[in-house]
Amino acid sequence: MYNLLNNILGNEYLATIIAVALPLFIFILPYALYAVYGERKVSAFMQDRIGPNRAGYQGLLQSVADILKLIQKEDIIPNEADKKLFNLAPVLVFAGSYAAFAAIPFSGAYIGADIDLGLFYILAISSVVVAGILMGGWASNNKYSLLGAMRSAAQIISYEIPTALVVLTMVMVTGSLNLKTISELQTAYFWNWNILGGAFSGIEKFLLIPFMIVAFVIIYISTLAEVNRVPFDIPEAESELVSGFHTEYSGMKFAMFFLSEYANMFAVSAIVAALFFGGYQSPFGYLGNTIGISWFVPVEQLFWFTIKGLFFVFVQMWLRWTLPRLRVDQLMTVCWKYMIPYAFANLIIVGLITLI
Amino acid sequence: MAFKTEEMILNMGPQHPSTHGVLRLEVELDGELIISVKPHIGYLHRCFEKHCEAMTYPQVIPYTDRMDYLASMYNNFGYVVTMERFLNIQVPERVEYIRVIMGELQRIASHLVALGTYGVDIGAFTPFLYCFRDREKILSLFEMTCGARLLYNYMWIGGLSHDLHPDFIPACKEFLRYFKPNITELNNLLSFNKIFIERTANVGILPAETAINYGVTGPNLRGSGVKYDLRRNDQYSVYDRFDFEIPVGTGANGTLGDCWDRYYVRVREMEESIKIIEQALEQLPEGDINTAIPKRIKPPAGSIYGRVENPKGELGYFIMSDGSTSPYRLKVRGPSFVNMTVFSELCKGHLVADVIAILGSIDIVLGEIDR
Numbered sequence: 001m002y003n004l005l006n007n008i009l010g011n012e013y014l015a016t017i018i019a020v021a022l023p024l025f026i027f028i029l030p031y032a033l034y035a036v037y038g039e040r041k042v043s044a045f046m047q048d049r050i051g052p053n054r055a056g057y058q059g060l061l062q063s064v065a066d067i068l069k070l071i072q073k074e075d076i077i078p079n080e081a082d083k084k085l086f087n088l089a090p091v092l093v094f095a096g097s098y099a100a101f102a103a104i105p106f107s108g109a110y111i112g113a114d115i116d117l118g119l120f121y122i123l124a125i126s127s128v129v130v131a132g133i134l135m136g137g138w139a140s141n142n143k144y145s146l147l148g149a150m151r152s153a154a155q156i157i158s159y160e161i162p163t164a165l166v167v168l169t170m171v172m173v174t175g176s177l178n179l180k181t182i183s184e185l186q187t188a189y190f191w192n193w194n195i196l197g198g199a200f201s202g203i204e205k206f207l208l209i210p211f212m213i214v215a216f217v218i219i220y221i222s223t224l225a226e227v228n229r230v231p232f233d234i235p236e237a238e239s240e241l242v243s244g245f246h247t248e249y250s251g252m253k254f255a256m257f258f259l260s261e262y263a264n265m266f267a268v269s270a271i272v273a274a275l276f277f278g279g280y281q282s283p284f285g286y287l288g289n290t291i292g293i294s295w296f297v298p299v300e301q302l303f304w305f306t307i308k309g310l311f312f313v314f315v316q317m318w319l320r321w322t323l324p325r326l327r328v329d330q331l332m333t334v335c336w337k338y339m340i341p342y343a344f345a346n347l348i349i350v351g352l353i354t355l356i
Numbered sequence: 357m358a359f360k361t362e363e364m365i366l367n368m369g370p371q372h373p374s375t376h377g378v379l380r381l382e383v384e385l386d387g388e389l390i391i392s393v394k395p396h397i398g399y400l401h402r403c404f405e406k407h408c409e410a411m412t413y414p415q416v417i418p419y420t421d422r423m424d425y426l427a428s429m430y431n432n433f434g435y436v437v438t439m440e441r442f443l444n445i446q447v448p449e450r451v452e453y454i455r456v457i458m459g460e461l462q463r464i465a466s467h468l469v470a471l472g473t474y475g476v477d478i479g480a481f482t483p484f485l486y487c488f489r490d491r492e493k494i495l496s497l498f499e500m501t502c503g504a505r506l507l508y509n510y511m512w513i514g515g516l517s518h519d520l521h522p523d524f525i526p527a528c529k530e531f532l533r534y535f536k537p538n539i540t541e542l543n544n545l546l547s548f549n550k551i552f553i554e555r556t557a558n559v560g561i562l563p564a565e566t567a568i569n570y571g572v573t574g575p576n577l578r579g580s581g582v583k584y585d586l587r588r589n590d591q592y593s594v595y596d597r598f599d600f601e602i603p604v605g606t607g608a609n610g611t612l613g614d615c616w617d618r619y620y621v622r623v624r625e626m627e628e629s630i631k632i633i634e635q636a637l638e639q640l641p642e643g644d645i646n647t648a649i650p651k652r653i654k655p656p657a658g659s660i661y662g663r664v665e666n667p668k669g670e671l672g673y674f675i676m677s678d679g680s681t682s683p684y685r686l687k688v689r690g691p692s693f694v695n696m697t698v699f700s701e702l703c704k705g706h707l708v709a710d711v712i713a714i715l716g717s718i719d720i721v722l723g724e725i726d727r
Contacts, residue, residue, distance in 0.1 A: 043481075043482075046482055047481075047482050047485040047486070048485065048486070048489055049485065143364060143366050143367075144366075147366075147388065147708065230479060231479070231551055233479070234709075242372065321481060321482050322480075322482060322545070323479075323480065323549070323551055324475065324478040324479040324480035324546070324549060324551045324552045324555060325478060325479025325480075325551070325555075326551055326554065326555070327554070327555055327707060327709045327710070328388060328707065328709060329707065330554055330555075
């Protein structure tokens, strides 16, 4: 994408700026706004309610109205808060979750940065979010915020281990850290998806399937924990800690935390989709190839990618409105006693299978 | 160098999403571990008992509505039962049956709030809305009967303010038919959810002995395995004519008397209440409801203590009369208040998240604690 822009515009900086800003403006912001709306509608349907239906047709403008309201609000900074850190935290959290999108391939033709260490980069940059959360919790000078931030840090760092182990497993299977390459490997039809044994053939493929499913379940659970979603929403635990690390935030800063939560949800869903469900690849071939319009293929890929990502976002919402919340020690038990050993065992077995 | 840590005092409430009203908890924390909890009450104090001294006896009834505002019918019930014993009034059978029906509907409504908000405390939001959806239907039944949805002033000394609406019996039967499967739904969604059990089993264990020593009553006491229910143990109204069980905690998912037991006793009590209502609707006699309402209420000088099984526990009224038309002294034994006393004991050694779980499982209403 960057190269293409560079060729057209003939200006490096302009090309960089556009390549970086494009996903934000054409995708993440509208997505986050409508994910909030979507979540409210999903929860409403699950709970026998109607949900937002006043602003615009069927309430479609509800989140736009919410954001407009939040922008107009007074920017409150508590007296005893550490002002610099307090202001920096939401920016850091938002930047962290936004930056992860750079290495996510939206389609064959569009990836913010086609770098070889894409997966590694995503894991690293999403850890910046922890720093932001800790900063926000500490700087608020509020006990609930502090407790929430500590919990959050412990939780996100712990759950990065099973995530990383599963990513390693996938790297062994596919031989690449680049999400685009990984997606390309799962091309053609859905039986080439990694969850169904990937591009392998013969007995190897069938041996891999159960372990791929285990790996998928582990990474899905741990990404839920990384984005602080139910049943792992302990840092925000409304009933205990009011709203955890962002208790003291209001107005646009609160909106930044809020939007970054939804952006994060999509980012992890996209990673899961790219690792296991073929990324932007269509499950049954492309219409563009059949009718011979080659530029139509990337559009279709974008469609499939969005559908897969949104499906996993929907599953996250579904879980949120169904399950209660774990306690902080139980959360750690789940991670250290179950997920990490299973992820390790899975890693070793998959390694053996690929060696065969 | 010795490593020194400091305890943190966390002030939960009076403005907090899950203190069930305006309760303030002063929690002393070591990390997330609780060292002590001090409840501070009184934010909702309205001098109810003192006010009553300036009111005539029937004028006290609206005040009883406002104590445990989730169980107004039963508060009325307790007061009128006590007054009728004081005045030696025999009320018509139909009145007794209607009172039982209303009381048990109120019990279901109160338990629905308790169970729903308990789900929210644990982090499950959806069961809460399911419970409130069903409670709304009960409130509509009450509205049909007496015109009010929350504070009824329905039971009068010696009678009722209104007879049943002609449509009430089919509507009530329809509600019971609708509601029964919803209990199963609640069980599937929340009660037997693995995470819910993890959070509530073996948490806040209340041994039977401690419960009795603290005077804990109601589902909290029964959750500890003590079969004590005033509807059976202390005859009042017509409860002896119905066939129903008293559910007690079994420790099925943890230790006897833990939060899950207290929770599940409430679920099963709703089933028993349905049984009672069904039987009462069957046996409901015809007749006039206001034949026994006295013209002039002037109890003899002296005092009386009457008690009923409110959804939250033993609700007692101590009424002292000097022979005039208003009580000389009126004291209420509120079940929430007494149950709350055991709270600090239960919290010791648990985590912050458990404070909320334990508080929710005790099911308090601040309107009654503070009165």
